[in-house]
Amino acid sequence: MFTCTGYAATAADRPLAPFTFERRDTGPDDVRIDILFCGVCHSDLHQARNEWGGTTFPCLPGHEIVGHVVETGENVRKFQKGDMVGVGCMVDSCRECESCREGLEQYCEEGFVGTYNGKDRRHGGDITLGGYSRSIVTDQSFVLRMPVHLDPAALAPLLCAGITTWSPLKRWNAGPGKRVGVVGLGGLGHMAVKLARALGAEVALFTTSESKIADGLRLGAHEVILSKDDDAMQKHKNSFDLIIDAVSAKHDINAYLSLLRRDGTLVQVGLPNEPLPVAVSGLLRKRRNFSGSLIGGIAETQEMLDFCGKHNITSDIEMIRMDEIETAYERMLRSDVRYRFVIDMATMPEKI
Template identity: 65%
Template sequence: MTTKAYGAYAADTPLEPIEIERRAPGADDVAIAILYCGVCHSDLHQVRSEWGGTIYPCVPGHEIVGRVTAVGASVSKVAVGDIVGVGCMVDSCRHCAACDEGLEQYCENGFVGTYNGPTPDAPGHTLGGYSQAIVVKDAFVLKVGHDARQLAAVAPLLCAGITTWSPLRHWNVGPGKKVGIVGIGGLGHMGVKLAHAMGAHVVAFTTSEGKRQDALALGADEVVVSKNPDEMAQHANTFDFILDTVAASHDLDAFTALLKRDGTLTLVGVPEHAHPSPDVSALIFKRRSIAGSLIGGIAETQEMLDFCAKHGIVAEIEMIRMAEIDTAYERMQRSDVKYRFVIDIATIAD
């Protein structure tokens, strides 16, 4: 079927209205009318070919919330009319050790991204959520239990939410744990909300004094301006876990020094240039760790959505019209958004 979308034909051209084809639903497929799609920095990197390997036309978007319009004969977990989500993956090999453990994001044969991933469907690569409709294997469709009035703000949970939830769960964040969240942006603001709801004592780190009150409002128990050495020193050797969401190159030693013995600093932001090499003595003498984490598997993403629905957690968003996407990209590069843009997909028709 033909559907309207927004995409780019080259790295140096603006996004524009295009028409794309979606496959007819097969036995294990779910057809979805997209209502909202969040705007992730990955969208910008991919469509501008900043990571290389972009296949055009490129239709970004992997924070999708929509309504089921058709299901294949083998589909039982969702029905026509259900509100569902689609995140960063639409398939994986499903038979490697990682997939068998429900860790499709670490698929040993490479997961299929919601856009720019290989697919037998025309045009040979996946096209994302900046479109009116999508067809996805039922194994990669997620149920959304939030109130209908929250659906736009649910969309960023499909990337920003799970990217922060997965490491918080893996490193057992909860009551009695002191947890730091570095960076109060699209990812970091979700990290603060989730860690707070999980019962941890949450300390938000920001380079901007102006974000202090914002971070407290999001659920932080304390806020540290990381450029202030006195504020940082007060927290030396006290953290069980620190989640670093900053995607710019920076000094990791300032944060490893804040960890207790056996504490972990986990990175979820990929910088354009490598971080300065960390001081290994700070790791060796306290058995500290620096780790990384990538989104989450489908079961874990469903767990996160259910937790957020139960606790009334959504992203802080600014709604935009589809035609405003290039302006949104420019603002996103300046960090001029609190804290995630979401596209009202109905405006594609305009």
């Protein structure tokens, strides 16, 4: 074991604060990473404040991790000291069920082990502690190789926001000849626009904010549609092959389902706190599909990173200091970020 420093919440009603804890030593199959940058996901806030229930405290968030390999176990062949690598939302799974065997560890029948607030079954059942820290030790099978020619800070959000939108885009064959809609321009939505455009699809962004029209076009949307404009929405009925809905607040899902053409699919990747009522008749009449998608497997995450490396795709970020995390959370609640906060781990104190 070795001593590590990070920022953690010790209770749901307490702010994140400096925290000292023990990491496991590097095992035979492990990679030890000194963390350079960690993205800030809305899930971090939900977990730290126990808004989903089930949070184990102390809770140390962070699952968009980029850093350098500083040590490898004796069985590690994929990575070596000095490599630029990443760790996303998972650090383990059962590796034996049908989903795991198919490279879909996010749907593991036993439940994947989250990078934080997960039960590390392979290492004594300890609760995992995430990337708001100076270092992490992770099994090589859940470590990813990062494109070395791109800004590592701007790559960090790809490990959650990027793969969360890439997985359904690939699953439903977004590409040339397909019309893809993206609902909401936040951390997830802005990556969906960039990736869908790079895949060759015709991309339309739906937003409630006129102030985001210019950004939507800059990020790659061919068209930006104000969803509160009924006439504008009516013009696009029965016209989309695929819609990626990245909104995590309560909204009228039927307004977007009606825009799908026959056999079109709306994929929900945002996670609202309340159920979304669905008018089933709208699905039946056009054989439309309403689906969901959760992050992505390790192989497809690496595929996404390689694609982003080839096409020079990164996230639009705002860098923050570690001690600015609570301010970042409050701004995130107001949607006051374009489009992802990333923590510079050089600002983390070495000792507390």
